[in-house]
Amino acid sequence: MKKVAVAFALVLTSLALVACGSSSSSSSSESTSPETTSESGAAAGGEEGAGQEAEGGSAGSASALDIETASSGLAYSSKSATAKAGMVTVDFTNSQAIPHDVAIEDSGGEVVGQTELTSEGSExxxxxxxxxxxxxxxxxxxxxxxxxxxxxxxx
Ligand SMILES: [Cu+2]
Incomplete structure (x- = not known):
């Protein structure tokens, strides 16, 4: 009985390794259109963020904008993003050891929002x-x- 469980665990572990290996290799390609369609994934993550933001008051209508660094180099994973007008929670993830942040500038050149600097973390x-x-x-x-x-x- 115990042997079966161990064998099953090994199968799961190797599957997880395969999954990790395949996903990390694709992130360096710089195509804009697939990243834009990942907005629906961003919205799902945003519900967590809205929950944490409870003390901020008018939660509920806030939407989320996920921005990540590229796996290496001075770049984000995408050159474009979209968001819904209104209160937007900017979730920035930096997977690099180099500190980065995200600032948002309007068309007039004025910075309207900015995260803290982070390295190997999220802000x-x-x-x-x-x-x-x-x-x-x-x-x-x-x-x-x-x-x-x-x-x-x-x-
Ligand atoms: Cu930077």
């Missing part, structure tokens, strides 16, 4: 966004210039 901030085109970027000197920015479309 989030809430920002109120009107429909329009914004730029998100890293405020660490040199990073934005190196390509750590993207276009945020708010509808």
């Amino acid at each position: 989030s901030t809430e920002v109120e966004l009107k429909p329009g085109t914004y730029t998100y970027f890293c405020t660490v000197p040199g990073h934005r210039e190196a390509g750590m920015e993207g276009t945020l479309t708010v509808k």
Whole structure:
């Protein structure tokens, strides 16, 4: 009986290893359109964020915007993102050892929201966004210039 359980556990472990290996290799490709469609996944994650944000008051209508770093290099995983107008929770995940953040700048060049710096971790901030085109970027000197920015479309 015990042997069967051990064998089963081994099968699960090897499956998990295969899954990890295949997902990490695809993240370096810089295609914009598949990332845009991942908004539905972002919305699912956002419900957790909204729960944590309970003390903020008007929770419920806030939507989420997930931004991640690329696996390496001074870049985010996507050059574009979309969000719904209104209160938006920006969830930033930095998988790199280098500190990064996310700032959101409106079309007039004014920063309307910014996360804390983080390395190998996550930070989030809430920002109120009107429909329009914004730029998100890293405020660490040199990073934005190196390509750590993207276009945020708010509808
Ligand atoms: Cu950076």
